[in-house]
Amino acid sequence: MNTTVRANSAVCGTGSRCIRCSGPKGDEVARTKPGEQRRSELLDAAESRVLQDGIDSLTVDDITVGAGVAKGTFYLHFTNKDDLLGALRDRYVQRFVSNQRQAAEPSGGVDKIERWILSGIDEYRRDVRLHDLLFHHPSRPEGPEDNPAVDALRDLLVEIGATIPDPTATAVILYHAMHGTADHILHTPADEDRMLAEVTRLCQILLAPAT
Numbered sequence: 001m002n003t004t005v006r007a008n009s010a011v012c013g014t015g016s017r018c019i020r021c022s023g024p025k026g027d028e029v030a031r032t033k034p035g036e037q038r039r040s041e042l043l044d045a046a047e048s049r050v051l052q053d054g055i056d057s058l059t060v061d062d063i064t065v066g067a068g069v070a071k072g073t074f075y076l077h078f079t080n081k082d083d084l085l086g087a088l089r090d091r092y093v094q095r096f097v098s099n100q101r102q103a104a105e106p107s108g109g110v111d112k113i114e115r116w117i118l119s120g121i122d123e124y125r126r127d128v129r130l131h132d133l134l135f136h137h138p139s140r141p142e143g144p145e146d147n148p149a150v151d152a153l154r155d156l157l158v159e160i161g162a163t164i165p166d167p168t169a170t171a172v173i174l175y176h177a178m179h180g181t182a183d184h185i186l187h188t189p190a191d192e193d194r195m196l197a198e199v200t201r202l203c204q205i206l207l208a209p210a211t
Contacts, residue, residue, distance in 0.1 A: 039077045041067045043091055046084055051130060055085065055137050082139055089134050096123050097152045109160055110207045114200050116156060117178045120149070121196070124182040150175045162207050170206055177202055 045066030
């Protein structure tokens with residue numbers, strides 16, 4: 001009898017060759033993970049550490065230990081800590097916009113935009129600590145930046161055929177109305193119903209068909 005098979009069978013007690021036991025070892029599996037999966041795990045580890053201890057104390061060692069990888073693996077995906085923080089911000093926005101899009105998908109017309117806005121307010125309030133840690137920290141680059149959330153809203157306005165002269169400007173206004181409404185509700189929860197009603201009314205006023 002093959003001694004390797006016997007040894008593997010003894011591990012699980014099946015008495016026959018076990019695929020799980022005779023397959024690659026854990027470290028071999030870890031080394032064969034796709035690059036995107038490894039990158040995502042590094043981001044997950046960093047996000048968890050940021051929520052636990054903040055950004056200032058975050059180190060590359062913290063991230064690699066949390067992800068269970070060697071330090072060199074970090075530098076295959078990111079040039080430094082600031083590069084990783086930028087990737088965390090990008091992922092936050094992508095997730096935020098994806099959830100908004102999903103919430104708005106069943107609707108049409110102005111109602112689609114209203115749902116996009118209200119979903120964004122909920123998302124912001126649900127994850128406000130991570131948002132503030134990532135976007136209100138000095139490590140964030142200064143100066144104008146692309147805003148995928150505004151771009152997504154502009155595209156949605158075009159998609160529904162809104163009769164507005166400047167979809168980009170309208171998207172900027174509605175985006176900041178969403179953000180401001182969420183901030184106000186966080187600080188003054190008693191105003192939630194009236195703030196949500198008013199931001200909905202703003203959508204209807206801005207996007208009402210021309211008469």
